[in-house]
Amino acid sequence: MMNRATIQNDDGTEEDVLYFRDNHGYLTDKETALKYIEKLRRFYEYQDVEKWIEDSNREQKLENFPIDFNDIYLNKQFKEKVYYYKPFRANLKRDWSFKCDWCGTKVSSKTDKGYFLINSHTRIDHELDGYRACSENCVKLLWKEKFNEYMKNKF
Numbered sequence: 001m002m003n004r005a006t007i008q009n010d011d012g013t014e015e016d017v018l019y020f021r022d023n024h025g026y027l028t029d030k031e032t033a034l035k036y037i038e039k040l041r042r043f044y045e046y047q048d049v050e051k052w053i054e055d056s057n058r059e060q061k062l063e064n065f066p067i068d069f070n071d072i073y074l075n076k077q078f079k080e081k082v083y084y085y086k087p088f089r090a091n092l093k094r095d096w097s098f099k100c101d102w103c104g105t106k107v108s109s110k111t112d113k114g115y116f117l118i119n120s121h122t123r124i125d126h127e128l129d130g131y132r133a134c135s136e137n138c139v140k141l142l143w144k145e146k147f148n149e150y151m152k153n154k155f
């Protein structure tokens with residue numbers, strides 16, 4: 001584990017530095033620390049290191065991704081679907097309507113009981129927030145398209 005410290009140079013200027021601390025909280029002795037530094041240097045000077053870092057971080061990003069890749073409608077973080085059904089309130093003062101973001105069908109509180117929304121905390125980015133659909137099928141297709149678009153741009 002790396003920690004930060006500030007040291008004072010001979011000319012009085014201050015400098016931010018790093019030191020090692022082991023898993024039990026003990027500071028690493030000088031000899032061991034210099035060996036680590038040499039090994040770090042060897043790693044970061046390795047010819048393929050940039051590709052290695054890039055590949056590894058891409059894999060990690062997928063692993064940390066909140067969506068279950070076996071079921072793209074499932075958010076593994078919250079263990080729930082990426083969309084949900086929202087009934088219109090019964091006591092609406094005014095009728096309210098919108099067009100389905102997938103098929104364009106008009107959904108109205110006058111004629112419909114409710115609609116489907118992409119779950120706001122399952123959004124994978126702000127660009128996927130706030131979409132509404134007329135049916136479960138439409139919300140799934142909408143999500144799938146946005147999800148694929150997102151994956152193409154981000155990975």
Ligand SMILES: [Zn+2]
Pocket residue numbers: 100101102103104105133134135138
């Ligand atoms: Zn629709």
